[in-house]
Amino acid sequence: MHLDSNVSSSRQSLDSPFNVKDLVRNPNFSLDKVRTLFAEYEDENKMKIEDEIIEDIYTQTNGHAGLVCLCGRAIEDNLISKIKGDRILSHGVWVRFKLISLMDEIAQYQTFKRIINSLLDSSAMTAVRFFRDYFLLEDVEHEVKIVDTDSADFLAAEGVLIPVTERAERAFRLSSPMVRNIVLQRVILKSAIQSFDKSIIKESVYDSELYRVLWNWLSGFGFQITGQWHLINRNDNNGRNKHSYSDIVITSPRAQVIVLELLATATVGELSEHYNRVLNYARLLSANESWIVHFTCEDDYNEKSHWPSDGLLQQELSVAHFYHDTDFRRVDMTVCWWNNNRNDKSTYKYAVQL
Numbered sequence: 001m002h003l004d005s006n007v008s009s010s011r012q013s014l015d016s017p018f019n020v021k022d023l024v025r026n027p028n029f030s031l032d033k034v035r036t037l038f039a040e041y042e043d044e045n046k047m048k049i050e051d052e053i054i055e056d057i058y059t060q061t062n063g064h065a066g067l068v069c070l071c072g073r074a075i076e077d078n079l080i081s082k083i084k085g086d087r088i089l090s091h092g093v094w095v096r097f098k099l100i101s102l103m104d105e106i107a108q109y110q111t112f113k114r115i116i117n118s119l120l121d122s123s124a125m126t127a128v129r130f131f132r133d134y135f136l137l138e139d140v141e142h143e144v145k146i147v148d149t150d151s152a153d154f155l156a157a158e159g160v161l162i163p164v165t166e167r168a169e170r171a172f173r174l175s176s177p178m179v180r181n182i183v184l185q186r187v188i189l190k191s192a193i194q195s196f197d198k199s200i201i202k203e204s205v206y207d208s209e210l211y212r213v214l215w216n217w218l219s220g221f222g223f224q225i226t227g228q229w230h231l232i233n234r235n236d237n238n239g240r241n242k243h244s245y246s247d248i249v250i251t252s253p254r255a256q257v258i259v260l261e262l263l264a265t266a267t268v269g270e271l272s273e274h275y276n277r278v279l280n281y282a283r284l285l286s287a288n289e290s291w292i293v294h295f296t297c298e299d300d301y302n303e304k305s306h307w308p309s310d311g312l313l314q315q316e317l318s319v320a321h322f323y324h325d326t327d328f329r330r331v332d333m334t335v336c337w338w339n340n341n342r343n344d345k346s347t348y349k350y351a352v353q354l
């Protein structure tokens with residue numbers, strides 16, 4: 001992958017293990033290869049990068065050589081100066097940088113500028129909608145058998161999807177979570193996808209539509225809105241169980257940080273898990289508020305909503321459940337938070353006809 005088309009790929013010498021100016025033709029790195037690459041960098045710079053950072057880089061890039069090198073370059077250019085006397089780059093520092101600045105670093109390279117501009121073109125609207133509906137919330141192992149071959153071929157040519165060559169039928173996978181986040185933040189947010197199939201509401205639609213509403217509402221006042229998808233893989237009695245959720249983080253002009261964790265049709269167990277998870281994530285970001293935002297079509301859900309314990313609510317956790325009917329003509333909202341003035345849990349209900 002040639003990350004900067006303004007620089008010749010004929011240059012032979014490498015300035016560091018994280019050179020991103022040269023053409024990389026290697027297959028995707030394994031996790032061990034990524035660890036080896038960063039170990040060389042640690043030795044050269046007399047420092048330690050926490051293991052969680054290296055594993056996250058591998059996950060986010062799917063081992064793509066160019067993207068791995070780009071993450072390393074971003075660390076070198078932006079985070080080395082933040083290392084203290086112990087010479088350890090902490091996972092928390094990486095998480096905050098990834099959320100706030102990494103996509104800006106990636107988007108400045110000519111290759112990604114071209115991809116973003118291509119997907120923002122009006123002729124790509126069908127392909128972007130196709131991506132949102134079938135790939136936005138999936139991991140890199142998920143395969144989609146293609147019926148819209150034109151959109152799939154276009155996205156593959158742009159490097160967003162990769163064909164599954166070992167299958168007889170035509171199927172594609174997401175190229176990497178990092179590319180997905182680029183498309184989410186730089187394309188879907190700005191593209192005019194204003195319609196969706198109301199009979200099949202997907203998590204990706206909830207996420208992208210709320211993301212766009214927040215951006216249109218708050219960005220003009222100096223707020224920064226960023227979002228990322230996460231996937232949790234578990235093994236249970238029924239085999240592999242995949243559960244997805246997303247984060248939207250709002251940063252105010254006064255540097256206040258609010259974390260929104262989005263779920264769709266979550267079980268009681270999943271909600272309980274995320275009540276704790278969002279607080280841990282918020283601590284990494286030094287967030288001022290944490291919200292669970294849950295969408296569901298389950299009948300009468302707001303009459304049996306599942307809330308966190310008082311102890312969790314007292315840690316600045318708030319919850320909003322949104323029930324809507326299958327036609328999306330009625331939305332009921334129920335919100336719960338800790339009222340410090342009354343030293344008690346407070347709830348609020350509101351319904352609207354659309």
